[in-house]
Amino acid sequence: MHEFFIVQNIIRSVEECLAEYPGKRVEKVVLLIGKFSGVEIDLLKTALDFFKKGSVIENAEIVIETEDLKLKCNECGKEFVKDKWDMMCPYCGSLNTTVIAGQDMLLKTLELVED
Numbered sequence: 001m002h003e004f005f006i007v008q009n010i011i012r013s014v015e016e017c018l019a020e021y022p023g024k025r026v027e028k029v030v031l032l033i034g035k036f037s038g039v040e041i042d043l044l045k046t047a048l049d050f051f052k053k054g055s056v057i058e059n060a061e062i063v064i065e066t067e068d069l070k071l072k073c074n075e076c077g078k079e080f081v082k083d084k085w086d087m088m089c090p091y092c093g094s095l096n097t098t099v100i101a102g103q104d105m106l107l108k109t110l111e112l113v114e115d
């Protein structure tokens with residue numbers, strides 16, 4: 001259940017941000033989850049519901065966005081999106097490609113308002 005640790009990390013990050021803005025509260029949190037980050041969205045939601053109680057994000061709107069796997073070809077320089085794990089460039093057939101998005105999860109946006 002590494003989603004539980006992820007959520008704890010998210011809450012810690014939000015707390016750290018919030019500490020720099022006294023008198024504000026969190027209105028909205030946007031999480032960006034790469035489709036190949038290994039994060040189970042359902043488990044993440046369960047973990048969020050569990051851990052947000054009593055935390056800085058308890059009353060915040062939480063939005064989860066997913067991100068496709070995006071690669072860049074090192075041979076022809078083109079960028080492309082895949083919906084399954086496939087490293088091959090569709091333009092030139094090269095396997096010399098680099099993942100540039102879709103493998104991470106991050107705290108994309110944090111909206112704060114006056115408390």
Ligand SMILES: [Zn+2]
Nearest residue numbers: 073076089092
């Ligand atoms: Zn290519």
